[in-house]
Amino acid sequence: MWHFHGKYWIFKRLFLKQVKCVYPFRLMRPDDANIVGNVHGGTILKMIEEAGCIIGTRHCNTQPGDRCVAALARVERTDFLYPMFIGEVAHVSAEITYASKHSVEVQVNVMSENILTGSKKLTNKAALWYVPFSIQNLEKIIKVPPIKYASAEEEAEGKRRYEAQKMERLETKERNGELSRPVPAPDRTTKEPHTVGFSQSSLIHLVGPSDCTLLGFVHGGVTMKLMDEVAGIVAARHCKTNIVTASVDAINFHRKIKKGCVVTVSGQMTFTSNKSMEIEVFVDADPLIETEEGKYRAVTAFFTYISLDKEGKPLPVPPLKLEGEEEQKRFEEGKERYLQNKTKRLAGIERKQ
Ligand code: COA
Numbered sequence: 539m540w541h542f543h544g545k546y547w548i549f550k551r552l553f554l555k556q557v558k559c560v561y562p563f564r565l566m567r568p569d570d571a572n573i574v575g576n577v578h579g580g581t582i583l584k585m586i587e588e589a590g591c592i593i594g595t596r597h598c599n600t601q602p603g604d605r606c607v608a609a610l611a612r613v614e615r616t617d618f619l620y621p622m623f624i625g626e627v628a629h630v631s632a633e634i635t636y637a638s639k640h641s642v643e644v645q646v647n648v649m650s651e652n653i654l655t656g657s658k659k660l661t662n663k664a665a666l667w668y669v670p671f672s673i674q675n676l677e678k679i680i681k682v683p684p685i686k687y688a689s690a691e692e693e694a695e696g697k698r699r700y701e702a703q704k705m706e707r708l709e710t711k712e713r714n715g716e717l718s719r720p721v722p723a724p725d726r727t728t729k730e731p732h733t734v735g736f737s738q739s740s741l742i743h744l745v746g747p748s749d750c751t752l753l754g755f756v757h758g759g760v761t762m763k764l765m766d767e768v769a770g771i772v773a774a775r776h777c778k779t780n781i782v783t784a785s786v787d788a789i790n791f792h793r794k795i796k797k798g799c800v801v802t803v804s805g806q807m808t809f810t811s812n813k814s815m816e817i818e819v820f821v822d823a824d825p826l827i828e829t830e831e832g833k834y835r836a837v838t839a840f841f842t843y844i845s846l847d848k849e850g851k852p853l854p855v856p857p858l859k860l861e862g863e864e865e866q867k868r869f870e871e872g873k874e875r876y877l878q879n880k881t882k883r884l885a886g887i888e889r890k891q
Contacts, residue, residue: 558593558631558632558633558634559589559592559593559596559631559632559633560629560630560631560632563627563628563629563630563651564585564627564628565625565626565627566581566622566623566624566625566626566627566628566650567624568624570624571623571624572770572780572781572782573780574780575623575624576621576622576623576780576782577621577622577623577624577626577628578763578766578767578770578783579618579766579770579782579783579786579841580762580763580764580765580766580767580770580783581763582618582622582628582648582661582662583613583616583664583759583762583763583766583786584757584759584760584762584763585628585630585648585759586616586630586646586648586662586664586666586759587610587613587666587757587758587759587762588757588759589630589631589632589644589646590608590610590632590644590646590664590666590668591607591608591610591668591751591757591758591759592632593632593633593634593644594608594634594642594644594666594668594670595607595608595668595670597634597637597642597682597683597685598642598668598670598680598682598683600683601683603680604672604673604674604675604678604680605672605673605674606670606671606672606673606680607670607671607673607751607752607753608642608668608669608670608671609668609669609670609671609751609753609755609758609791609794610666610667610668610757610758610759610791611641611667611668611669611790611791612666612667612703612707612788612789612790612791613664613665613666613667613758613762613786613788613789614664614665614666614703614788615785615786615787615788615879616662616663616664616785616786617662617663617784617785617883618661618662618782618783618784618785619659619660619661619662619663620650620659620660620661621661621782621850622648622650622661623650625653625654626650626651626652626653627650627651627653628648628649628650628651628661629648629649629650629651629658630646630647630648631646631647631649632644632645632646632647633645633646634685635665635692635696636685636693636696636697636699636700637682637683637684637685638682638700639681639682640669640670640679640680640681640682641667641668641669641682641700642667642668642670642682642685643665643666643667643696643699643700644665644666644667644668645663645664645665646662646663646664646665646666647660647662647663648660648661648662648663648664649661665699666758667703670682671753673752673753676753676754676755703788706788707790710788710790730859731856732776732856732857732858732859733858733859733860733861734806734807734808734858734859734860734861734865735861736775736776737772737773737775737776737806737807738772738804738805738806738807739768739771739772739775739804739805740768740802740803740804740805741764741767741768741771741802741803742800742801742802742803743764743800743801743803744798744799744800745795745796745797745798745799745800745801746797747797749797750796750797754796754797755794755795755796755797756794756795756796756797756799756801758791761791761795761801761821761836761837762786762789764801764803764821765803765805765819765821765837765839765841766783766786766841767803768803768804768805768819769783769805769817769819769841769843770783770843771805772805772806772807772815772817773807773815773817773843773845776807776810776815776855776856776858777815777845777853777855777856779845779846779847779853780845780846780847780848781815781843781844781845781846782843782844782846783841783842783843784814784842784843784844785841785842785879786839786840786841786842787839787840787841787842787875787879788839789837789839790837791836791837792836792837793823793834793835793836793837794836795821795823795836796823796825798825798826798827799823799824799825799826800823800824800826801821801822801823801824801836802821802822802824803819803820803821803822804819804820804822805817805818805819805820805841806818807858808840808868808869808871808872809858809868809869809871809872809873809875809876810855810856810857810858811855811873811876812854812855813844813845813852813853813854813855814842814843814844814855814876815842815843815844815845815855815858816840816841816842816872816875816876817840817841817842817843818838818839818840818868819837819838819839819840819841820835820837820838821835821836821837821838822834822835822836823835823836840872840875842876842879
């Protein structure tokens with residue numbers, strides 16, 4: 539009997555190890571943060587994605603057959619609940635909460651620890667979906683080993699989230715197609731402050747080996763960090779104050795970006811409310827060498843930023859000056875997303891009370 543229990547315990551330990559993981563904690567340093575010491579949203583997104591990739595890849599390799607790497611396919615909408623500062627320690631924990639036939643859902647929590655006072659705060663909760671690719675064949679998606687659920691309700695709840703994101707994804711695919719418009723080069727010399735053209739910004743990045751997975755395509759976290767960097771530049775150019783990431787809407791990673799590509803990440807302000815700014819970010823990949831595949835849009839997403847005063851309190855944002863019907867249309871769409879997100883956030887707060 540003792541023997542049986544011992545074996546069962548070891549099995550349980552091994553099993554839980556695959557499904558839960560704690561990412562090594564990391565001290566936040568000046569190069570993780572902006573000039574006033576707030577850790578960049580992009581740095582946090584990168585840590586979240588690394589934790590998700592590790593646990594997703596580990597789980598998908600617990601079966602015989604092809605070895606594989608889990609690629610980020612989607613991140614659900616993420617809110618930044620509290621700021622994190624230089625000198626604090628980030629703790630990241632990840633857990634696989636649902637497995638479909640070819641994808642896994644990973645829930646990640648980020649806590650910031652003040653090591654002087656010992657206080658800890660939950661700064662982020664994120665849900666990410668990963669799809670495993672065979673190491674032998676980059677185009678082959680492999681089957682995901684099943685996970686054990688604590689209860690039938692937990693499994694049903696996971697299935698509901700899986701079906702919901704699948705539905706939402708179909709809509710985004712259509713929207714992405716519609717948005718394949720080129721983003722014009724920024725021209726601040728001829729643009730008035732607070733117009734869309736004035737704050738519009740881009741950066742160009744050559745994808746190197748350190749940006750990539752074992753399979754030679756970009757880690758989702760690297761892409762999100764670049765996106766957050768551009769969105770932050772747009773927000774700061776618009777309001778010329780300290781700015782922080784408040785949230786990121788759901789992002790779908792429809793196309794891989796391979797090593798050696800040149801990526802152009804561009805951001806445009808779409809909407810301003812009294813105290814927030816929405817920035818749409820586009821990631822275009824240009825495979826320099828593989829000429830048969832032309833330039834393509836790999837990802838788009840909406841980031842929301844807040845302007846802060848010296849005490850860290852939200853400031854009113856200069857209203858966006860719109861030029862033309864297209865900007866007006868995008869502003870109205872942004873307002874719709876803002877109102878929907880606000881309603882959901884307030885409903886969430888009420889439920890917790
Ligand atoms: N979010 C969550 N799951 C997704 C997804 C998304 N955006 N896109 C596809 N999936 C899931 C599907 O539900 C399916 O799982 P299921 O069979 O259990 O339902 C599985 O992925 C395969 O879907 P399929 O329709 O066969 O594949 P696809 O042609 O849509 O390709 C990807 C999906 C993710 C493989 C493809 O879009 C891709 O390669 N994306 C880039 C991944 C990457 O490089 N990430 C880092 C970005 S910088």
